[in-house]
Amino acid sequence: SQQGEEDPQALSIQEGENATMNCSYKTSINNLQWYRQNSGRGLVHLILIRSNEREKHSGRLRVTLDTSKKSSSLLITASRAADTASYFCAAANPWRGAQKLVFGQGTRLTINP
């Protein structure tokens, strides 16, 4: 079964507002990653948080990780129209000395001008 279930499935906000997306996963992880996908394009890596980290920032992005609850959140501050995309979390499961990335269904974010 898929890990990295995102919530909500769709989110529509006004430009300038903050957007928060949540992700839950099921098994132990090495790290958790967030990706963005623009319509008709491939996924682009945004940020990675390791299992021993609780919070990480990158520009307007803030990611938190709660391993006790097996959950993560992605916050995009001061949203822009260009942030309109689908956002996926991906749980990196340790497997045979490497890691497998298992993606959730994604959150479709729409920023209204």
Place this chain on the structure above:
Amino acid sequence: DAGVIQSPRHEVTEMGQEVTLRCKPISGHDYLFWYRQTMMRGLELLIYFNNNVPIDDSGMPEDRFSAKMPNASFSTLKIQPSEPRDSAVYFCASRKAGTNTGELFFGEGSRLTVL
């Protein structure tokens, strides 16, 4: 530097035909992954290779699907015979071993439509 290159970008075929999707990973990357994306099932990992060797093909849906990586710069995903339920976007991704990030680099995908 060139990213992951996939071809074709779009493929429309009839049920029963053979389909071959191609991928050129980023030079120097050790891992190559094939994913399938559909509205119903999201992104599914089909198979991945490490140094050209298939490591885990447990996501390959059935025997009609096969993947090869004859060298470090080329991989194919083949569906024979194709069925309408195979319609999806197929992504190839690669990454380098021994990095701190584990970040995957994705191609733009191959959109397959089986009529």
